[in-house]
Amino acid sequence: MTFDFDLFVIGGGSGGVRAARIAASEYGAKVGLAEESRMGGTCVIRGCVPKKLMLFASTGGASVAEARGYGWTRAEAGPFNWTIFRRKLDAELNRLEGLYRQGLSNAGVTIHDQRARMIDPHTVALADGTRLTSRYILIATGGRPTLPDFEGAEHALISDDLFLLDTLPGKVLIVGGGFIACEFATILAGMGAAVMQVHRGPHVLRGFDEMGRELVGQQLREIGVDLRLSQTIARIELRGQTRHVTFADRSTGDFDAVIVATGRHPNTAGLGAAEAGVTLGPFGQILVDEWSQTNLPSVYAVGDVTDRVNLTPVAIREGHGFADTVFGAKPRKVDHRLVASAVYTRPHELGCVGLTEDEAAKHRAVDVYATSFRPMRSLFAGSEAKAAMKLVVDSETRKVLGGQIFAPEAGEMVQLVAVAMGMGATKEDFDATIAVHPTLAEELVTMRNVTRRVGPHESVPAA
Incomplete structure (x- = not known):
């Protein structure tokens, strides 16, 4: 059978891009890739990179205070200007996205800037109706933030939205106790917002070592975050531009924004994978073996969509290992047991x-x-x-x-x-x-x- 491509990648995040580029540039495969959003995925566009830059920006006030402790008596910091920062951030993300695109183009990868879904083990359909065949399909659609089920949840933001705000909210409620919630609480407090963080558990960072859980929680309070543990939201009401929040203990609060960071789920909704015969797990994750291969021999998956170790460097290593194994005749597994x-x-x-x-x-x-x-x-x-x-x-x-x-x-x-x-x-x-x-x-x-x-x-x- 003749195929349109040797490899078709669904998803232009770190794992999918690495797999596509290596398969094409190093092993001569004919590769197509579809991405419905911006190239670079969660890490580059709405995750690791902008988050770290925001973190750097948020430390200005503390740096000035430290400078005064070292004798710089005139060191002062005015209010944080979100507009200036946002303009520079957008420019940097555009630059990085351009590098991702250029790398794929230089490798000879055909880019489709639209959504793709599986039809069968060798066929994908693009949003414009085009159907393409491929010897192998790699699913690399990543994860997506999820909103908890409470009344008025539609009035809350997800973590992705924070990078797109036109103005920085003055009073913010962050819901969640994972690393994303703790990091955004740190960032917004450092930028001058009044931050409350609520988490349903007795400590933040479930799954981490006890020492770190206690110290991070203590530090959040020390930098001014109003951290409330063993607390959940009952409902959110929109009152003009204010979010009126009622908590489970019947206390209330008014906020300019509510940001929910209570977890992410594999991004498989509407993908067509299950209908094409791919076995999914209970949370919608693509089930794969140690070679990132699904139950269908021609279909593989890497990155957060598999819900193994959801970190960008892991997705990159998995994507590279897939290309080496399938197209380079150099079998390479990824050891998930020791990931920093x-x-x-x-x-x-x-x-x-x-x-x-x-x-x-x-x-x-x-x-x-x-x-x-x-x-x-x-x-x-x-x-x-x-x-x-x-x-x-x-x-x-x-x-x-x-x-x-x-x-x-x-x-x-x-x-x-x-x-x-x-x-x-x-x-x-x-x-x-x-x-x-x-x-x-x-x-x-x-x-x-x-x-x-x-x-x-x-x-x-x-x-």
């Missing part, structure tokens, strides 16, 4: 890699090494903020199973911890490393004494 991540709050980030203390202690005895201290830079300027670090170590093999860092630029540090852990480093390997002084990171190699030993027969404090 960071929660970009301020002034301290939370960097994580490997198992949490609770996870590690379920099946083995582990030694926990932990430290807490006031960093030199902020201490000198008068800050009481403390950094903290933790290594979780197998008591028998001495292998480092997990690392947690709560400190400025923790994401930069945990990346290197992930390299060591990926090579199977033991606690003694960390100890044998001579410290770089004076740095925050030296604490990772100077923790000598076991803070506590926990295991399957001992009690680990519940998160």
Whole structure:
């Protein structure tokens, strides 16, 4: 059978673009790609990149305060100008989208700027009615924010909307306790908004290590966020331009905006995958094997749409591995067991890699090494903020199973911890490393004494 393409990719995010480009440029495949929105996907257009730039912008006031602590007596910060920032942000995102498009074009990929859906294991239909055939189909449609089911939810914004606001709201309610909610609470508070954050659980960051959960929650309050835990919304009423919110405990509040960040789901609605025979999971995720292959031999999926590890670098690695395996005759799987991540709050980030203390202690005895201290830079300027670090170590093999860092630029540090852990480093390997002084990171190699030993027969404090 003759096909229009060797590979057709549905979705122009990081994973789909990487797969398309590698298959075309390195292995000579004839590739088509369809994207109904902007090229670059969640990370480039409405996620990692604009969020990090917003985070940098939000730290201006704190930087000025620190400067005064170092003797810059005239250092002052006026009000944050959202219009100026938004103009520069839009220009940067346009530049990055252009680079994505140029990379695909240079590789010879045919771009279709419209929605595509599956018809059968070898056929896709574009929004204009065109049908195209392909030897392989790669689904890389990512995830989408979801709104909880409460009265008046249509008056709330999702996290995607924040990047498109014409004006910065003065009083904001953020709903959720995950990393997106915590990061946006940090950003908006830093830009001068009055922020309330509500979360249904007793701690933010469900699934993270207990140390980080407590410290991030404490820090949110310290930077001025009104964090209310074990709280949910009953309804939202629109009163003019104000959102009148009634909470589950019958208390109320008025806000300029309500931003819901309570999770994301695989973006498979209307995709046609299930109708074409692809097996989906209970949350709509595309079920794949270790090679990113679905139950249909010609159909693969990578990235958040598979709901494995929902991080951009993982999607990129999966997309590259798919291209190597299917078109390069170089079989390559992705190991999802050891993936570092960071929660970009301020002034301290939370960097994580490997198992949490609770996870590690379920099946083995582990030694926990932990430290807490006031960093030199902020201490000198008068800050009481403390950094903290933790290594979780197998008591028998001495292998480092997990690392947690709560400190400025923790994401930069945990990346290197992930390299060591990926090579199977033991606690003694960390100890044998001579410290770089004076740095925050030296604490990772100077923790000598076991803070506590926990295991399957001992009690680990519940998160």
